[in-house]
Amino acid sequence: MKNKAIVGCLLGTAVGDALGLPYEGVSPTRAPKLLGPPDRYRFFFRRGMISDDTEHTCMAAQSLIEAHGDVVLFARRFASRLRWWILALPAGVGKATARAGIKLWLGAKPASAGVFSAGNGPAMRAAIFGAAIDDLPYMLEFVRASSRLTHTDPKAEYGAIAVALAAKHSREHPSIDTNLWLEEVVTAVGKDASEFIGLLRQAIDSVTAGDSTKVFAQSLGLVRGVTGYTYHTVPVAIHAWLSHPRDFRRAVTTIIECGGDADTTAAIVGGIVGAGVGEDGIPSNWIQGIAEYPRSVPWMRNLGEALAVVDLVKDPSQQGSITRSTAKVATVNPIAVLLRNLLFLFIVLFHGFRRLAPPY
Template identity: 80%
Template sequence: MTRNAITGCILGIAIGDALGLPYEGVSTQRAPKLLGPPDRYRFFFRRGMISDDTEHTCMVAQSLIEANGDVDRFARLFASRLRWWILALPAGVGKATARAGIKLWLGATPATSGVFSAGNGPAMRAAIFGAAIDDVPQMLEFVRVSSRVTHSDPKAEFGAIAVAFAARHSRVHKQVDANLWLSDVVNAVGDDASELTNLLHRSVDSVSAGESTKSFADSLGLSKGITGYTYHTVPVVIHAWLSHSEDFLQAVTAIIECGGDADTTAAIMGGIVGAGVGEAGIPSNWINRIWEYPRSIAWMRSLGESLAVVDLVKDPSVEGSITRSTTRAPRINPIAVLFRNLLFLLIVLFHGFRRLAPPY
């Protein structure tokens, strides 16, 4: 079950990211005219490519594999990967993450590199923790460390915790229990996150009342699109998840149609639902039409397989004993990443110029 959840989570994030990417920053009124419905890839000749949302998830997964349960080692590994990721000149990196990466190059430690921002960075890479880690205190420890490498505002951490619990709940429970999930989040974040928990209560109540995700987003003042502020993103993503917890297509489509930071919201959504439905629950045509290298679909599957066996592995030579896996994380060619990022940037620039033309 964990293997299916991890692979489904990683691929779900990639598919949501790739589907939402062309819609990022396009208003909800113009998107249908300019791009059409989010039912297929519209980035590069009906093919999809991933952005930082998926790349961060992959770096987290690689670091989890090599950390062997050591949180401090995970922080160092993830920070090291983040430094080199910034050096490869990724397009569209968030300001807080970029500043954190620069601080790491200037000698900051993973504990001091985060900047005070409540952006979506920690939330976009949080679902994999819920998909991969059974022990709740351990999961929370990893989420907090991951968040603080780039974002020091507690709000960013609280949003990431809510996402991790959603992915875990999606994996563990055959049927989603919104109140049980919400209780877990409230107990984990405490009174300091009362603003977020109040928004999450509104989200749960809205779903119970049969309100659409777009209408709920409008009620939060997000009719022009979901912003990169985690207290805007997470409640609306949760609404779409609770509304379509077993339907990957409907969940991702619903969140993209809310507009705004569409690649990140759809990536988070894909990770949560993917952890529950696994790869089998993701439309195969969406998986097959991802056009990526070196982080290909096959490479992501290999990453998921490696992470699935790293946690606790029984030693067959000793009855009842448990040993840590020493599986090495799949690597990528840094030169290939540079060429890929250059091509990606050219395509992004094309989309930017395309938006200057009609229809408006």
């Protein structure tokens, strides 16, 4: 069911994000000594909080509902949300996204706001498109619009396409057909993405050989952790998904143990696997352990259910009985967001100072 996939994707992204957040920037050798295994929340008194990965995914979902199938309107609505999101002082925002947000405030249009960067920002919010949109070419239009709003390097777009197609494949196929998924990626990204396709093939071959995701990451030279470069992030995330396509717990913990940009990598894997297993396939204690407001777990669940009833079809004549007026868009209180972000920043600073102390 579409509802199951969308809610599972949103909550899977949030859980992966919240579990990986304390491990962000920590090497895979130091993380177990400093924090312990990623089997529970270690951010704030055994509770988890989300970061930009989940927030962008939610903003994309909200914009999809408002656009009601119009890609241009989606880009405008997402750009508007991004402008206000930047103004609320989010901690840890990527450089390319920050620069794009500033350009939007200076009057840039969505089509010209992006900066040349191959960061993993577009990939971190891409799974929701695969979870929500059936028509493949149409889905790719939304992924490209989302990517180019902040990142104009084609590499960032290729990574986002691979993630969206993985989420779509995850929800549509009880048994993963690796060759079918890869064929769709190759067709979508084109011949100019030969380096990226080569990395995805390496990931598939590594899974076939029985290598762990950490071993695969190390084979790419990521001994100190997975970086925010999309050609590092996405192949390792795909490896974790293909290694544990229906085991949410193992897929997410496996990639967090690789270190580096752990909140984003775990959010991507959580969104892909969550689209396939739904909320029921995510450990309930992990869902219940997220302490968030105003983007709470019930809020995200309602957002997913609202998106599930919107007819995301390219031809308006093919839409069903759901109209713009009946699609309820979950909103957030901007004052609550600002206060929440100040608390979040305080906790992030605490973790930063904690890392200055042993064990190393």
